[in-house]
């Protein structure tokens with residue numbers, strides 16, 4: 001079983017039904033994390049995530065459950081790349097547009113980012129690079145909570161985007177984690193997000209923390225908040241008004 005190695009991906013194809021408990025990745029060091037995707041036998045495209053594992057001695061990857069592979073199909077093993085996260089610079093603006101367009105498959109989020117940039121709402125705009133290529137982007141923008149005693153500063157996390165070929169490799173998580181650290185370092189205390197609870201709960205976002213914030217999304221499971229510093233949301237009750245760049249969504 002010799003995998004076809006191309007651009008850091010290892011593709012395994014099988015002529016007959018197989019159960020695969022382990023496989024070998026030439027040149028991959030022990031301890032390196034690997035995401036395993038199903039391979040579409042007809043198109044050669046990657047499908048859903050089959051497993052996540054860690055390479056052992058000599059590049060052997062032992063799976064907790066054997067993969068069950070049908071004849072004519074296979075799987076793609078992708079070693080998790082090293083990701084560098086840094087602030088966006090003016091030279092990155094086109095790459096940021098491209099990442100958002102390709103990740104979402106439409107122009108809307110790239111346009112939202114541009115509108116928030118031009119409106120002066122940016123507080124942290126970070127990009128993820130793999131081998132010098134921009135593969136991901138996350139934006140935090142100003143979104144104060146309007147309370148009876150005045151506005152309480154808060155940030156919106158939106159959007160976060162990773163190029164399709166780099167998804168499910170930990171890039172999005174690294175961007176959000178590093179982004180939250182940067183926001184905390186810059187003195188911010190509260191972040192609000194609209195997104196999938198399965199993805200955002202790992203960073204501490206919760207619907208419960210957003211329960212006293214009124215917005216067009218109040219009560220929805222995908223409307224979540226996070227306190228970057230302990231107690232930042234204590235006693236905060238108020239209204240969120242998304243600024244005009246969000247107009248199409250709210």
Ligand SMILES: CC(C)(COP(=O)(O)OP(=O)(O)OC[C@H]1O[C@@H](n2cnc3c(N)ncnc32)[C@H](O)[C@@H]1OP(=O)(O)O)[C@@H](O)C(=O)NCCC(=O)NCCS
Nearest residue numbers: 049103159160161162167168169170171172173196198199
């Ligand atoms: C969502 C997104 C940013 C995550 O980035 P990523 O690099 O793939 O994320 P990670 O590898 O760190 O984490 C992957 C996990 O996130 C969750 N996840 C990823 N995409 C998801 C989605 N569309 N819905 C729900 N959960 C999702 C899953 O739990 C996934 O785990 P898995 O890899 O075992 O399937 C990326 O998939 C993306 O750009 N998607 C298209 C744009 C988008 O939907 N952005 C989020 C809304 S603002």
